[in-house]
Amino acid sequence: MKWKCKLCVHSSDTRRKLLEHYRLKHSYFSKVTPLPCVFEACICTFASFNALKIHLSRSHQHKGSAGIEVQGGVSLFTCSVCKFNQPFSEETLFSHLRGHLKNHETVPCPFKNCSYTTNVYSSFNAHKSRTHGSALDFSDNVVSTEKVAAPATADFDEEHSLGQPEELSEDVPSHSEDGICETSFWEAQLHQKLASLFLKMQSILHVSERACQDIRATGKGQDLSSAKRRKTYIERHYPVVMPVQYVLDTGHTTVYVPILEMIQEIFKHTDIIDLIKETKNSEKGHFKSHKDGLYYQENDLLSSSELTLPLILYLDDLEIANPLGTSRKIHKLCSVYWVFADLPQKYRSALHVIQLAALCKVTDVQKYGYQNTLGPLFKDLCILEKDGLYIEHLGCTVRGTIFCVVADNLAAHSLAGFVQCFRAGYVCRFCKATHNQIQSLDVFEGEFSPRSKLTHDRDVQDVVQGKLSSQCGVKGDCILRNTLQYFHPTTGFPPDALHDLLEGIVPVELALCIDRMIRLKYFSLDSLNQKIESFSYKGTDATDKPKPISKTFANKKNIGGNGHENSTLLRLLPLIIGDTVPEGDGAWTILMDLKEIVELVLCPIFDEETIQYLQSKILDHRQMLQEVFPDFSLLPKHHFIEHYPHLIRCFGPLVHLWTMRFEGKHRFFKRVVHDAQNFKNVLKTLATRHQYMIAYHLSAQGFLKPHQQTSSVSSVLVSQLPDVAKQDIKQKTDSNIIYATSRMSIDGTLYEVGMFVSVGQEGGLPLFSKVENILIVNNNVTFLCNDYKSFYLEHLRSFELLPGNIAVHSILELNDNLPLCAYNVSGKLLLSPKRFVLPVRK
Template sequence: MFQQTAVSSLRVHIVSPLTLHCSSRSYADRSADDRVGIRPRGTVERRRNDYHPKSVASENCTKFLQLVPLASTKDYILIVLAAHFVQGFVVQSCEGLYLFESLHAMRWLCKCCTYFSENRRRIIEHYRAVHGHFGRNCPLPCIYSDCHLVFRSQQSLKNHLRQHGVSQHEPIGHLNFKINCQLCDFNESVTIKQYFSHLGKHLKSKETVTCPFNHCSFKSSVYSTFTSHKSRFHNNVTLQDLKSELVLQTNVNEEHLVGQVQSDISDAEFSGVENITEHEVNTDTVQARLASLLLRLQTVLHVSKTAVQQIVTEFRDIGVLVGELNKNTLDKALRQHGCTIDESTLNIVKDTLCQANHFSCLSEGGSLGTDKRRLSFFKENFSVINPVEFVLDLSSKRTFVYVSILGVLQVLLNRGDVLDRVLEERQKLQSGHYASFSDASYCKENPLISGEDLSISLGLYIDDFEVCNPLGTSRKKHKLCAIYWVIANLPVRDRSSLSTIYLAALCKSQDVKTFGYSPIVQPLLRDLKLLENQGIYINRLGTSVRGTVLYISSDNLGAHSFAGFQESFNVDKFCRFCLAGRKDIQTCSVRSGAFVLRTRESHNLDLSELKDNVTLKSVNGVKRDCVLNELQYFHCITGFPPDFLHDLLEGIVPFELCLCLKKLIENKYFTVDHLNTAIQHFPYTFSDKTNCPQIIPVNFHLVGTIGGNGHENWTLLRLLPLIIGEVVPENDNAWSVILELKDIVEILVSSSFTEESLSYFEAKIFEHRKLLIEVFPDVKLKPKHHFLEHYPGLIRCFGPVVDFWTFRFEAKHSFFKKAARDLNNFKNIVLSLANKHQLMLAYFFDMPCLYKPAVEVERATYSSLENLSTLVKQAIQHKFSHLTTVSLATTAFIHGTKYVKGMFVSFGSTSGLPDFCQILYIVVVDNKAFFILQPFSTWYLDHFRCFEVCSTDDQQLVVVEHAELNHYAPLSAYTVQGRHLVSPKASLLH
């Protein structure tokens, strides 16, 4: 395709280092000012110091390629494509001229970085030597360019490559012939062994395969029979023995063909016995891998320092034993072969062998021998941003720690994987919907964030948490206050990983009460002012980028405390969004317009009144100014979004479920025991099984809540109609309250809103309020009910509330709780925890990518379309007319969400109602995930607030891209009264 395209010029701009494999030498570590010019052969000026790129004109070629350090793997691919136009070219640099003889010399490309090689073994060795962080967070990809499978261990990758064959993959080496397959469109430069590996796939699919060798008409559909035939009759053959109609090009010599017959994946490619020049294994390599392993044990796997030291000591002792064993083995081998070497020379060889212990870094004097030496090594060789300890009161040894936001940002934004995502998110077109904070009014009114220049938006989170048992004797003694932050410019899916939530400050909660937030936030405030005014310099962009705080997430108590509002919700002016009175919310709604919204101007007037009259404790609920109001582009009135988790899932939902369940039990529809039995024996599947609700306490009506955490309450509310809906009569008022509440939660977890959907949401909240008061006239509305009424307006100001909820931030606490147990020492616990967190962060910074792949598939079956069922084949051909071979998976992780065969997803709509389909297979084409779906007819059941799915007479399947789904969340179908019901997680009404 590329050879037929006429291109007069091509420029590729790159802003990060790239290693070019130039013949037998490497060209690496160029600064942004260095340039490498690639020109057609025969047009190069041989001046040693002239290496600036120039346009090159010749009789046959007027193309040129300007090369500067690469920005991403995508840019490298552009260069490879451009090189198709220049089949032979040279690289001119200040070191001299290096010849690229052909494009095939750089066919194998590392998917984790820009490294490439002409040798498959070297790519595998590169994975082991450079990318040793394989695991859940950084899986190893298959080395084939169009294979999307990933693996969490090298053994899994090894097994996959052994069975991989070469079907639909690029050729290896410099083979100048191609072999085609008579059963599919396979047409590749391969060896005989690789070709038979491809034929084996047809045999395993029970296809009849004809022997490909001359003068042989043998046929078989049995794998073992066919391989036995080859071994008996065609054991010593070359490619020239193949039938002529199979070999499309044969301009290679016999010697070359014979030498290529046995080249395939072997244990040697994983054992490291080959001499890999690009990644020569030396003591430094071993030391780096050991350091990475020990750092992972200590910070990610939470192995205590004592246990790590014991492991190091055992490794050290084993290393000594191995050295002695090697010495004896050498002595024995020399004697067996009758080597006559001078005794003194022999002793020198033995001693040298023993001293060449690659585990010497674990010795007592080695760089990794003790905890202190390991810490020094980590700080010197990893990107460790050390926390700084500040003293609040020297006499009582009150301190807090701060981790420089600017320092962490400097590391992050100079990484290609982070900066690329920030830039891609910025380039997304606004659709007119409220799909992110950039679509909302507060962002558009912020001159820094909404400007044309790139700016960084930060999201902060403040919360208190217990590192010890909250019910034990240490309760509140070691309670900590943490300030976390994220880069809000990143896609929401990339902000959910705990490794992308960073620590800013850590202190004891008691110190916040004693000294206030002001002294603790001062270092953070200083850095934020610098970020607003000067910004940070990004080497990859060649300019400084400014930024500010976009929002601060917290529970209501934390938000009011930090923002300077009343911390009690029993006071009159309890709302941080308006001036509603405590009694007024029982009779008036936000929709009525009875409450005046807070503004920056009104807030400043309240602060002025407080300042003028020192006897006042508060004015309109304002106690003091927010520390971060000193920033130029942040204000507390527009900076604290609502807290969906605590307002709804841990507030209104358990409260109203308590009221409604109590009334339903009083109506004798069921008992508490019957309800708990139904909850325990409900057939939860997939993610519902992970977050299944707990049983209801027997005395729940006395406590006033059913308890439970946010995930459990969400699952209970969503599935309660399926659990007990069949025993509750229709149109029951208490049941209607539950259903209306279910609708509200589904709307809130939506990722996009329009003005129409917000108006509908506002009406839903009003109807729910009215119904709740009618059914339970003696119950007073809580402040959280009032906060809920603000949500439609707040979505217009902040964007979807799921972008700011505190689920993942609270999960971050788990690291510090585990770390506290590992330390087993609470002396200066704040600094100890911060140090361990920063070491953990340094480990992740050492990874080639901080984020999981968009699509992760560990197992897939490659198959020709001819071997698939007619319905599956027709669906694939309708979507992809050019495909003849596909890989089908039954399980895949897409943007972190697990999809499994049998799950239901929503796609399309009929008469305003969403349609549902069942996943049959998952296909990855061009790094995009597609589902092969079985459509179902859908009926809406109002009493269950669910959808009934029924098989259709039309058995036609559809292939749908992941991005085309109505909502990303996969669902389960449960059988209730013989009907298959699906309860959505988010609103799907069109």
């Protein structure tokens, strides 16, 4: 049989030769593009070549009790305590026996001719280590051989075992056809790997130039022997688009990464263009992406039948020095990133897919304006829109433009030409509401005049002609409007749910309502903080665990915290203190309504019914807030979220256009500055390091992450699975053995045994299922689950779960691809969703 490489077109006659091919050609890039298992039916991937070898030894090397290969069959492990029966591996055997020992059940030693028994975990381990060491001679009644069909295309009868040496001369030609020695070929391969090593150390691992010089290549390969030579070699042999530095004035510069060259390099080295071409609009009445929004469909360029390149621009200030130190604000930078709007969201969220456009100092932006500091970027965007860009992969020219600019409110108003004061006057870029009006009028009453292209252009004209310093909150024209024909500030700046909700309204209302409930003596601040700290957070909740609330929160009128922490606290607060608050309490109702609003806004898909529901919840929340706290002044952000229902129809789901993932990109630049400890020409240093990092990813075998990833699988007998799983598997394969795993990453989302997924609905409520095992059949993932009935608890705005029947579900059956954790609270199993679950319509 032929063993085919999953990363390139190479094929080998034996597994040993394919492994050698992996080691020579692909192993170095495994941190970027994980190495896949050589067996076609196995979807495991690994971060190192050694991990791959260990996996092959454990999962694909079935031997008899004496360590001899089993021909035409597989070794089975049978437990003498509970008659558990599964394909044999040492890990499976001892993991199962230790499970009995943890329950203090008596377990006999599994090795041949040994009569030792014990029910003590530590004694069993000590006996195994002292008496049997690394022996593999197991009792016949523990490990036996059975003739079964192996997983499809998985060859368990490999001629050579993994630990045995094999001659590789057949795979390594010593001479070319004309008799010339091929040594130079292997030297070139080694040279390329050394260059990649230095590139990775500098751009991915952030190793200093001095450290790289200490471990530089010696002897042959002198063009890598110094920092200057390595720089020359990398820029000549890797897809590096170098940043260009422009001088604004003496001592004032801006750095720009040519966006047109960057687009061409990405299309040349990746298959992104194919993914962009595959994206389609959703069915009418559904909003799944920006393409379903009104603004995209009204754009004459983007809505045309021809292939176009809509881009999302991101603008934000970045503090690279200690924000509390003496250098505060001195090294504050304005960063501009961009990403392909039509790239599916699951790929767009990868940080190396988000590209750098420009870096400049905030003080220079304030002094010289966006026109001068970002002029080269605007010029290239104008070329892309008017003339287009030739794409070699397509053999034609493609035009594109900026679909929208993602930014916080301050940056959005600054670039769009609106006033940047939110304490008085006109505070909204979506309508002509004033700060005083938003206290008594809501958006849904229709009292606020919406901004249109026509009225906005008229306001800009009045300001530009010198009639007024500002008109209805407009203080000037947007530079993108002057540059691009198909961009307008009234349709190009979506709201940001991160700053409006998670870092805006949520911490303020949490402080307001918690202070009231403490004064009503439902709980004390100390008891609340004790419960927050002692709560048994699971999964990503443990990563985003909220911090205790400061004792000064009432005076500050804000609990602080970042968006992740505030979201976790608001979502889990009903489980933490819900039983201490009486039903019907006004402050509690405000928080629970706010919890629902956050869940709805973060929903990745909407229909018209869901949008109407969001609108009603926002209105209810406003009325209750003003009723319970009549002296509380609404923030401009309260007004902004009242526009969300309409803006979802215009932009699509707002969670796809928030700043959360873009802000994660800042960490790269902060890390570079922290490791370099050098602020001399810091803009060029940061941009150059970033472009080296992008070149490293582009030169790897895969620019985008695989659809499915796991690092450990085990063989499972189909006969040992529940009947519902047997019936499902029988429709997919004739094999008696399949693979199973406890952890699986699908499109970047991690699924683990013990997590809950939402599958189907009953009586208008989503149904939840607990993942008991993750089965892999013909490279397709199936979840073996325990279905739970759900009951909605209005007071906690959470679901109580009661176990039901065993079932199997595919990834396509899920209402939402985000797995959740359930918590045992006061004897009940409760689940609080992260976002609104819209049932899948069959």
